Amino acid sequence: MTVIAFRVSRTQSLLAFGETAGKVLYGLNPLFYGLFDSGVIHRDVRQLMIAVIGLGFGTGINGILQWVGTSARLKQQVYVGFEFSRQIALMMSEIETLDHHEDPVLLDKLQSFRSWSGGVGGALNALLNMVNSVAWSATTLIVALSADWRLIILALLGIPRLLLVPVTQRWNKIAEETGSPFRRLADQLVDLTRDRDAGAESRVFALRTLLMQRISSSSRRAQRPDQDRNTKTAMLELGNGLFFFGGAAAIIGWMVHDAIGGTVAVSALTIAVTSMGSLQEISSGLVSTARWLGQESRSATRFVWLRDYAATIHARHTGHRRPPARLDNGIRLEHVSYRYNGADSDALCDVDLDLPAGTVVAVVGENGAGKSTLVKLLTGMYQPTGGRVLIDDVDLAEIDLDAWRARTSAAFQDHANLEFLAGEAIGLGDLDHIEDEPEINRALADGAASDVLTALPQRLQTQLGTTWPDGVNLSGGQWQRLAIARGMMRRQPLLLALDEPTSALDAATEHALFDRYATAARDAGRSGGVTVLVTHRFSTVAAADTVLVLAEGRIVEQGTHRQLMAAGGAYAELYEIQARGYR
Numbered sequence: 115m116t117v118i119a120f121r122v123s124r125t126q127s128l129l130a131f132g133e134t135a136g137k138v139l140y141g142l143n144p145l146f147y148g149l150f151d152s153g154v155i156h157r158d159v160r161q162l163m164i165a166v167i168g169l170g171f172g173t174g175i176n177g178i179l180q181w182v183g184t185s186a187r188l189k190q191q192v193y194v195g196f197e198f199s200r201q202i203a204l205m206m207s208e209i210e211t212l213d214h215h216e217d218p219v220l221l222d223k224l225q226s227f228r229s230w231s232g233g234v235g236g237a238l239n240a241l242l243n244m245v246n247s248v249a250w251s252a253t254t255l256i257v258a259l260s261a262d263w264r265l266i267i268l269a270l271l272g273i274p275r276l277l278l279v280p281v282t283q284r285w286n287k288i289a290e291e292t293g294s295p296f297r298r299l300a301d302q303l304v305d306l307t308r309d310r311d312a313g314a315e316s317r318v319f320a321l322r323t324l325l326m327q328r329i330s331s332s333s334r335r336a337q338r339p340d341q342d343r344n345t346k347t348a349m350l351e352l353g354n355g356l357f358f359f360g361g362a363a364a365i366i367g368w369m370v371h372d373a374i375g376g377t378v379a380v381s382a383l384t385i386a387v388t389s390m391g392s393l394q395e396i397s398s399g400l401v402s403t404a405r406w407l408g409q410e411s412r413s414a415t416r417f418v419w420l421r422d423y424a425a426t427i428h429a430r431h432t433g434h435r436r437p438p439a440r441l442d443n444g445i446r447l448e449h450v451s452y453r454y455n456g457a458d459s460d461a462l463c464d465v466d467l468d469l470p471a472g473t474v475v476a477v478v479g480e481n482g483a484g485k486s487t488l489v490k491l492l493t494g495m496y497q498p499t500g501g502r503v504l505i506d507d508v509d510l511a512e513i514d515l516d517a518w519r520a521r522t523s524a525a526f527q528d529h530a531n532l533e534f535l536a537g538e539a540i541g542l543g544d545l546d547h548i549e550d551e552p553e554i555n556r557a558l559a560d561g562a563a564s565d566v567l568t569a570l571p572q573r574l575q576t577q578l579g580t581t582w583p584d585g586v587n588l589s590g591g592q593w594q595r596l597a598i599a600r601g602m603m604r605r606q607p608l609l610l611a612l613d614e615p616t617s618a619l620d621a622a623t624e625h626a627l628f629d630r631y632a633t634a635a636r637d638a639g640r641s642g643g644v645t646v647l648v649t650h651r652f653s654t655v656a657a658a659d660t661v662l663v664l665a666e667g668r669i670v671e672q673g674t675h676r677q678l679m680a681a682g683g684a685y686a687e688l689y690e691i692q693a694r695g696y697r
């Protein structure tokens with residue numbers, strides 16, 4: 115990590131070492147104090163001059179070097195902090211699947227990592243502190259020993275404090291990890307107070323007091339391990355301080371006794387007294403450096419854990435085959451099951467299914483039936499825990515996921531409200547055409563969203579989102595239609611997955627849109643692409659080539675609208691119930 119820190123900004127890293135030179139100069143001060151006392155006692159002007167120049171020069175240069183070094187360190191810390199945030203974002207975005215967004219262990223680790231990212235930013239800081247402390251302690255020790263051998267005992271008195279560092283490190287690690295879930299909870303609750311949509315609900319239901327209570331209680335629970343750790347560390351430090359200063363007082367007393375007897379020079383006594391403070395400071399410096407290093411190494415361990423986690427997921431998906439240019443047979447699910455991490459039953463269970471090339475498939479079913487899970491397996495967001503998804507007879511696990519994604523498109527109910535320029539928010543659906551206005555307008559038309567654009571003051575150049583200067587807010591339905599248009603950007607995808615993208619639209623608009631998808635899908639039949647539409651509205655799916663009815667993770671009915679109606683099963687019954695509701 116230190117190497118990365120050094121690479122991020124070499125100049126600042128090198129300037130930061132100015133402090134080390136300053137520390138060496140500062141370590142010579144006891145020598146000049148001793149010289150000064152001796153000069154006064156022996157009325158030696160030369161000694162006095164050297165002492166005064168030495169002290170003045172050392173202190174002045176040290177001040178400048180400290181200033182240069184500290185400013186460089188601070189800048190360095192910010193640069194390195196950014197670099198590590200960038201690397202985390204890169205690692206997270208490179209993970210091909212979505213499982214990690216739902217893994218509480220990973221989320222807690224990420225929280226610890228974020229909360230203590232100062233430790234990462236301070237990688238070089240910790241190293242510098244160590245180098246500074248070592249340079250300073252070596253200079254001080256040489257100066258002290260040149261005055262009196264007993265001063266080595268002063269240095270040894272700081273050792274127990276250093277030996278106890280692993281104990282405090284353990285306390286720190288426990289405190290950071292125990293507090294992490296509560297810190298994450300507190301952060302999420304604070305986010306709820308900032309989020310506009312959650313803000314509406316929290317006002318309607320008068321949740322302010324409850325939210326504030328929960329924020330306070332989770333913050334308290336997050337801080338409690340820190341407080342316990344601080345109390346224990348303070349007690350330990352008190353013990354260490356008493357031990358050091360008790361021992362130091364005995365040694366100085368011994369030297370004073372000898373000075374009165376004339377066997378120790380007054381200058382040596384001065385060096386002893388001034389060194390005592392320095393040695394205590396040095397031992398504090400070394401202890402806090404060791405703590406920094408400990409925190410740094412814990413952050414590094416989490417960083418490495420995250421990197422290994424990302425690599426494990428990468429390794430799970432080793433597929434490197436290209437997806438076909440067009441689908442001849444279509445997509446087949448062969449005894450596919452999927453169970454979420456920690457769940458005790460399958461969300462999808464032994465699904466055996468053909469989605470023929472060029473067809474439009476509607477998926478219906480009650481809440482929790484497994485519809486979204488099916489879509490996520492088709493788009494490769496999750497890998498089946500059993501069975502295979504075959505793309506023209508090739509297992510999706512053998513296909514390069516990035517390449518597969520480049521040939522698929524989607525729109526989701528939980529779409530992102532991308533607060534970019536309107537044109538970008540749509541064009542992102544196909545990066546090669548992000549600035550291609552005709553294509554963006556075509557996608558808007560295919561997604562029945564052209565009128566959303568008409569209402570925007572600067573059309574495609576309109577900034578979306580009122581949190582930005584001149585930003586425009588959209589209604590839930592308008593955001594959703596832009597998300598659908600984004601999904602329409604890619605021409606002739608092999609899979610177009612539409613997971614309830616029309617839930618915020620009225621039934622008539624959804625019906626019209628779905629008919630349009632069906633026509634577009636048949637027109638685009640040249641690529642053999644499969645269109646999968648998930649919906650709760652049975653009335654909109656009549657145009658589909660196949661309707662799948664899912665219940666509790668299984669396909670319970672399958673056929674055309676007519677066939678299913680004629681069969682008089684669950685589909686026909688639910689269709690009738692919904693149709694009565696609309697009459």
Ligand SMILES: Nc1ncnc2c1ncn2[C@@H]1O[C@H](COP(=O)(O)OP(=O)(O)OP(=O)(O)O)[C@@H](O)[C@H]1O
Binds near residue numbers: 455457479481484
């Ligand atoms: N991240 C998750 N972790 C654990 N279980 C999950 C997760 N997501 C979904 N499930 C469970 O898997 C099952 C299927 O969920 P899925 O979201 O696929 O249903 P759905 O048919 O799309 O529902 P809806 O119509 O409400 O969107 C449900 O029992 C749900 O509780």
